[in-house]
Amino acid sequence: MQTFDDIDVFTNGQIHKHQHIEIQNGKIQYIADAINKDSDTDLLLPGFIDLQIYGAAGKLFSAEPSLESIRIIEDQLLREGTTSFLICLATNTPEVFNECISVIKEYEKDSRNCMGLHLEGPFINPEKRGAHVKEYIRKASLDEIKQLLDFGDGTIKMMTLAPELQDDEVIQYLLDHEVVLSLGHSNANFKQATTAYNQGIQTTTHLFNAMSPIQHRAPGIPTAVFSHPTAMASIIADGLHVDFEVVKIAAKMMKERLFLITDAVAECNSGPYQHHAIDGKFVMPDGTLSGSAMTMLQSIKNCVKHCDISLTEAINMATLNPAKLIKKENEIGQLVVNAEANLVRINEKMELQQVFFRGAEIKLN
Structure with a gap:
């Protein structure tokens, strides 16, 4: 299982701050408020x-x-x-x-x-x-x-x-x-x-x-x-x-x-x-x-x-x-439970930090 803790997440059309996400078998399994809310965080997008x-x-x-x-x-x-x-x-x-x-x-x-x-x-x-x-x-x-x-x-x-x-x-x-x-x-x-x-x-x-x-x-x-x-x-x-x-x-x-x-x-x-x-x-x-x-x-x-x-x-x-x-909104295009874990992580300057495809991190360089 892969986890992101204390990260801002774009889901359900809004930015939700300080979230905890769990990914398993290439799909999003769990999204909830993070317990620790200490840092300024990047933003996780579909x-x-x-x-x-x-x-x-x-x-x-x-x-x-x-x-x-x-x-x-x-x-x-x-x-x-x-x-x-x-x-x-x-x-x-x-x-x-x-x-x-x-x-x-x-x-x-x-x-x-x-x-x-x-x-x-x-x-x-x-x-x-x-x-x-x-x-x-x-x-x-x-x-x-x-x-x-x-x-x-x-x-x-x-x-x-x-x-x-x-x-x-x-x-x-x-x-x-x-x-x-x-x-x-x-x-x-x-x-x-x-x-x-x-x-x-x-x-x-x-x-x-x-x-x-x-x-x-x-x-x-x-x-x-x-x-x-x-x-x-x-x-x-x-x-x-x-x-x-x-x-x-x-x-x-x-x-x-x-x-x-x-x-x-x-x-x-x-x-x-x-x-x-x-x-x-x-x-x-x-x-x-x-x-x-x-x-x-x-x-x-x-x-x-x-x-x-x-x-x-x-x-x-x-x-x-x-x-x-294309009628795939339950699979791709949003970060919700059971959707594919296709993720883009950007910083506050909208600069690309990480990409994940079906839960696997893509090497950017």
Whole structure:
């Protein structure tokens, strides 16, 4: 049994000071007030959850789809405190998708913090493609979706698509097969987006980026998700993809329906997605802004320091909120009895001190 005594703990949406925690068999067994309350303590958080990340440690998974690559990505993300993630694939050829899916299928029995795949495309709107390759974008057919999910064999957990260009039967088939659908890279108007959320599309990919904007006579996708009672959205809080003042507005409007993603990529000089690091950001060869260079802890810090978001709300945006979207809030995303002992320890400066995955400490260096 492993114990933490006299430590502040983020649980049930609040910081509880001077707590005692016991961990056994990789799960939290007991949380209560500590007997000794002598010291200024660090803060223990749930491990971070990133539902959209392309790579880490110099490995872009779609460019190097191998067991070695995903293991290196897992290791790096664990060292950063991300204890659960979906590896993301941008719009690409069927051959690349199948190769990446094959690796994840083979790796699944040995995976640790990688929960599966998020397919961001290819069924998006070319008018809002952003850094995605236009030649690979297409409309989905039901037969293609059936074949894709059959080949994926449960590894495809999430998909970003443009609902205004897809048939209702395609969207319903994906929902019936428990794929989390995200409205993104879309030019849907307010009515189309609202209809899609009412149909069952649960969330929105990188809010404000690559979508119809808010205009006073054309409210667009952001207004639709703001107004909807249940639709969620991810957001990239690096100050580059979305200005911090706009992140602040989104957090005030959406509260627990907003969650953080890093959308992080890695330096890559080959293939269709050549990401080049320039001045703390990644761009394509033509200068188009691509993925971020963020970690999840940096995202939390930005929310607190620049977006007028409380620490408790920012932590939830990186933990509990995404866990609820994928219906795993009883297993990950919060520190409660019987949840996985995925823990991040930070000091008062929000600096990373320790990471634990299923109760085992991760070496940070």
